[in-house]
Amino acid sequence: MRTLYLIRHAMPDIPLGERWCVGGRSDFPLGAIGRLQAALLPFAPELRDVTAVYCSALTRARQTAAALCAAPTVVPGLEEQDMGEWDGLSFAAIREKFPALYTAREKDPTLMPAGAENESEVRARMETALRRILAESEGELAAVSHKGAIASLLGSREGLEYTSLTRLRFEGERLLSFELLGAPRPALTDEVCEALLSAAGADEALRAHCRAVAALADELGEALREKGAPLDADALHAAALLHDIARGEPDHAARGARRLGALGYPGIAEIVRQHHELESAALDEAAVVYLADKAVRGARRVPIDERFAASAAKCTTPEAIEAHARRYAAAKKWRDEINRLCGAELIR
16 A cells, blocks of 8 residues: 655745635745745654655745755646636636626536636546656655645545645555645744744844744743743743744734744744733743843843843834833843842843
8 A cells, every 4th residue: 555645835925915816827936934834844744754755847836845855756737726717816806807707606616717627627637647656656655736636636625724734545546545634733843943944044143043042031931930930841942943033024023923823833923923022911931032032132142231222223213212112121120020030140
C-alpha cells in the first residue's frame, strides 16, 4: 500500500477587501501569510518520511512545495480548476459583468462560465497526474495542488484550508481511502520560530534582537514563577521570539498578530499584538514580553530609561509624544513591580 499526501497550496497574495475567482489561469505568488504557512510544512510529522515532492506549475503551488523540497517536480494535471472567462476576476466584477450566470450559479453551481472545466474533467486529469506520480516513484509522496482540484477527488471542498493535508492510500493505482488531516500546527519550538522568522525575511540583526528579548523574557518568567505567578513558559518564549515578525511594516505589532492568528496560534498572537502598546492590566505573558522588549536595544540589554530616551527624538507630533509617555510609564510600572516581587533588580 502506498501513501500520498495531497497538500493545498499556502495563501496567495490576493488583493484584500473582496473575494476573487482564483482558478487555473490565475498565477498569484504566495503572500506574507502564505510564506509563513509554507514554512510550517516541514514540521508536519506526517511528511517526515516523504521521499519525493510534486506540484502544479502555478507559482503558488511551486513556492509552497519549495518549502519541502528545493526542486519539486512539476506535473501537469495538478493545476486548479480552470474557471474560464471568470478566472482572475473579483466576484464583484463577475457579478457586474455576468449577472445572469452569477445569479443562476447560486442555485445550480454546476453551471459553468464559458471556457471553464467541469468537475469531472478536473477529476480525470488529477487521476492521470496521480497515476503518473505513483508509477515513477517509490515510498511516501507529497503533491501540492489546489482546493478545487483536490475537491474533485474527494467530492467536497469542506476542510480544505490553506496547506491542509489529505492522506491518500493506494493499492497500485487504485485509491483505497482518504483522510483529511488539516493544516500543520507544530509546537513553536526555537527551530519552528526561526523558520518563521526566515520566511518573514528577518535579517540577522532582527533575529539577534528577538533572541535577546526571548532570553530576558525567559529569565523574568522563571523568577516570577518562583514567586507564584502563573506564567506559561512556552508561550512566553515563543511570543518573545516572534514579537517582531512583521518589523519594518506599518503597525507591525498588529500585523504580526494577524499573521500568527492566521497560522492557528491565537494566544501567541495576542501577546505579540500587545508588545508595542500594552493593554493588559495584569502581570501576564503580554506584560513580560512588553517589558523585555523595552529593555533590549538591538541585541543589548539596556536600562528602560536609556531605551526610551533614545526613542524620544523620533516623536515629533503631539500624538506620538503622548504615546511615548504612555508606553514609558507602563514600562516603568512593570519594571518596578517585577523588581519588587522578585526582591532583586532584574530590570534596570
